[in-house]
């Protein structure tokens with residue numbers, strides 16, 4: 285037999301819009317570059333945003349209007365840092381570079397044409413069994429996932445209860461979203477993260493993290509914090 289709930293008992297919080305808004309993490313993929321989709325740029329220096337990529341960066345800043353942002357972090361690579369610039373200008377917040385948000389270290393595959401890589405037998409492993417794959421003289425997908433998950437965990441802990449915006453890269457963001465959803469790393473290629481897109485994760489004490497948005501390129505972001 286279960287005791288009746290007293291009529292004045294508080295209603296338990298049921299999600300991020302309840303009394304405790306928790307910590308809101310926004311993961312932004314950098315805007316397009318001249319080689320996005322054709323070359324695996326990895327950590328090679330000197331790759332900058334295209335005109336379209338700069339427009340996508342502006343759009344991210346516009347979409348953040350109305351959201352009270354506490355901190356901005358970025359992968360140190362140029363294409364990520366350039367994507368932060370309109371948001372930094374609009375919010376007045378400085379950007380802190382964080383190696384935990386870096387692109388995967390693709391090792392000897394860095395700078396290769398994706399069409400050439402797709403012809404290799406190893407490409408099938410990258411697509412279908414990524415948890416077993418290490419890039420030649422580079423990082424494994426498992427290491428990349430552990431790195432990004434640790435990085436965003438530390439940043440959210442440092443800004444508990446706040447809104448944290450992190451600018452990163454496709455594969456690390458896919459791996460972070462997969463981890464939050466409980467999706468096996470071997471299925472993480474099913475998640476699409478487009479240039480200039482925003483994905484949102486909410487962390488509320490005592491609750492499982494909640495994925496609020498994935499690969500969004502148009503929805504207003506202020507509504508993520510409720511009315």
Ligand SMILES: O=C(O)[C@@H](CO)OP(=O)(O)O
Pocket residue numbers: 313314320321323324325326387388452453454455456
């Ligand atoms: O080359 C790509 O498709 C992705 C992989 O993560 O890299 P980036 O997001 O840096 O463009």
